[in-house]
Amino acid sequence: MDKAGRLEKGDASKVPVPVGANRGISIIDLILRLVGIAGTLSAAIAMGTNEQTLPFFTRFVQFSAEYDDFRSFRLFVVVNAILAAYFVLTIPLSIVHIMRSAARGSRILLIILDTIMLALLTAGASAAASIVYLAHNGNSSTNWLPVCQQYGDFCQMASGSLIGSFGGIVMLILTILLGAIALSRQARRVL
Amino acid sequence: MDKAGRLEKGDASKVPVPVGANRGISIIDLILRLVGIAGTLSAAIAMGTNEQTLPFFTRFVQFSAEYDDFRSFRLFVVVNAILAAYFVLTIPLSIVHIMRSAARGSRILLIILDTIMLALLTAGASAAASIVYLAHNGNSSTNWLPVCQQYGDFCQMASGSLIGSFGGIVMLILTILLGAIALSRQARRVL
Numbered sequence: 001m002d003k004a005g006r007l008e009k010g011d012a013s014k015v016p017v018p019v020g021a022n023r024g025i026s027i028i029d030l031i032l033r034l035v036g037i038a039g040t041l042s043a044a045i046a047m048g049t050n051e052q053t054l055p056f057f058t059r060f061v062q063f064s065a066e067y068d069d070f071r072s073f074r075l076f077v078v079v080n081a082i083l084a085a086y087f088v089l090t091i092p093l094s095i096v097h098i099m100r101s102a103a104r105g106s107r108i109l110l111i112i113l114d115t116i117m118l119a120l121l122t123a124g125a126s127a128a129a130s131i132v133y134l135a136h137n138g139n140s141s142t143n144w145l146p147v148c149q150q151y152g153d154f155c156q157m158a159s160g161s162l163i164g165s166f167g168g169i170v171m172l173i174l175t176i177l178l179g180a181i182a183l184s185r186q187a188r189r190v191l
Numbered sequence: 192m193d194k195a196g197r198l199e200k201g202d203a204s205k206v207p208v209p210v211g212a213n214r215g216i217s218i219i220d221l222i223l224r225l226v227g228i229a230g231t232l233s234a235a236i237a238m239g240t241n242e243q244t245l246p247f248f249t250r251f252v253q254f255s256a257e258y259d260d261f262r263s264f265r266l267f268v269v270v271n272a273i274l275a276a277y278f279v280l281t282i283p284l285s286i287v288h289i290m291r292s293a294a295r296g297s298r299i300l301l302i303i304l305d306t307i308m309l310a311l312l313t314a315g316a317s318a319a320a321s322i323v324y325l326a327h328n329g330n331s332s333t334n335w336l337p338v339c340q341q342y343g344d345f346c347q348m349a350s351g352s353l354i355g356s357f358g359g360i361v362m363l364i365l366t367i368l369l370g371a372i373a374l375s376r377q378a379r380r381v382l
Contacts, residue, residue, distance in 0.1 A: 069332040072321040104375055111371045115306065115364055119313050126314035127321035130263040134325070135333070141260040142326070142342075144335040173306055176367075180302045183374045184295055 022101035025182045029175050030094040036171035037087040040121070043164030044080035047073055047128070050161070052154035065151045072127040073158065079124030080165055086117050087168075097182075104186060111179040118172040125165040132158050213292035216373045220366050221285040227362035228278040231312070234355030235271035238264055238319070241352070243345035256342045263318040264349065270315030271356055277308050278359075288373075295377060302370040309363040316356040323349050 050073075051066030067073040093110060097103055135155050138146035148155035241264075242257030258264040284301060288294055326346050329337035339346035 063332075065332050070330060071324060071328075108371050108375050112368050115309070115367050118306070118310060119360060119364060122310050122313040123317035123320075126318045129314075130318035130321045131325070133262060134322070134335075137262075139261060141256050142335075142338045144325075144333075147333045169310060173310060176306050177303050180299050180371060180374065183371065184299050 022182045022185055023098055025178050025185075026094060026097040026101060029178050030091065030098065032171045032175050032178075033087045033091055033094055036168045036175075037084055039164040039167035039171065040080045040087065041084040041164075043161045043168070044077050044084060046157055046161035046164065047080070048077045050154060050157040052151050054150060063150070065147070065154045067158070070131055072131045076124045076128035076161075076165065079120055080168070083117060083121050083168055086113070101182075102186065104183065107179050107183055111176055111183075114172055114176045114179065118169065118176065121165065121172065122169055125162060125169060128158070128165070129162055132162060213373045213376055214289055216369050216376075217285060217288040217292060220369050221282065221289065223362045223366050223369075224278045224282055224285055227359045227366075228275055230355040230358035230362065231271045231278065232275040232355075234352045234359070235268050235275060237348055237352035237355065238271070239268045241345060241348040243342050245341060254341070256338070256345045258349070261322055263322045267315045267319035267352075267356065270311055271359070274308060274312050274359055277304070292373075293377065295374065298370050298374055302367055302374075305363055305367045305370065309360065309367065312356065312363065313360055316353060316360060319349070319356070320353055323353060 047067050051064065053064040067077060090110060090113070093106055097107065097110075132155065134144060134146075135151070135158070136146055136148045138144050238258050242255065244255040258268060281301060281304070284297055288298065288301075323346065325335060325337075326342070326349070327337055327339050329335050
């Protein structure tokens with residue numbers, strides 16, 4: 001009782017948040033998710049269609065590279081496809097939040113899912129990025145040669161598809177932050 | 192007014208959360224951060240001291256590998272050191288939350304920082320993991336040979352240090368979730 005009294009007194013002095021504030025946050029959240037779909041989907045498609053066959057060959061071997069040869073790139077495609085689907089699936093929830101800005105349980109659920117998806121997407125994107133880096137620069141102590149001189153188009157496509165994926169990461173970080181802010185504003189508004 | 196009335200009616204039917212609930216969450220949060228320090232610090236030390244020199248050499252070359260040869264491993268050490276420092280720095284805040292379980296602004300701050308650090312640590316850990324995978328398995332299309340046959344101890348140490356780092360990732364995900372739950376419980380308790 002004592003504690004509740006202190007709480008009320010402390011927060012009454014604060015400026016009340018306007019009723020529409022959380023609606024604005026939810027609209028931004030929806031836009032971020034749409035951008036996230038574009039980023040992750042284009043990343044998955046760009047990497048998933050990425051292959052290059054070299055114009056010369058020996059009697060036995062035709063040199064070619066495709067994303068499927070690298071586990072990290074395969075992971076990258078799968079993770080980005082999952083994330084694009086996840087963004088699509090959470091859009092209805094985001095719309096519900098615009099209409100019912102007092103929703104709380106579903107906001108927590110969304111923060112939890114966003115956090116897990118953030119870890120997943122970051123893992124996929126940076127695993128692919130480290131391979132792209134190796135392909136560009138090679139490594140002398142293990143004698144891994146840079147292959148981008150041969151597979152130029154392949155490397156360029158792989159590098160480009162990273163951009164969409166890192167865009168998706170930024171979108172997820174922002175949606176988590178917005179969700180936390182919306183949750184805390186609810187607490188304030190109720191007072 | 193109408194909406195506020197509906198809110199109060201809707202939430203009054205819920206079981207009230209006991210006053211000590213958020214204190215329990217904060218104590219768990221503190222323990223998770225201590226585990227996080229142990230994980231990321233041991234990962235940074237294990238990888239940072241990781242080097243192996245092969246027992247044979249030619250007239251010109253002594254074969255050796257150390258973490259510093261790989262950009263991804265260097266990133267891994269730096270990121271894990273940053274995360275260990277971050278966990279240490281947030282412990283006072285976590286203790287404040289145990290004592291003042293009504294704190295809200297600092298909880299949001301902590302969720303935001305945790306989220307950014309989660310992205311950072313996941314990036315470092317999975318970039319290193321993809322190199323460890325390559326070292327174990329090689330890649331035929333780029334002619335990168337598996338080097339773990341030569342550098343066995345080096346590979347084992349690198350693989351082991353990933354464990355601590357992924358432990359830190361799990362701790363961060365849990366602290367974000369606990370923070371969100373604590374925030375939403377505050378809203379409920381105030382009602």
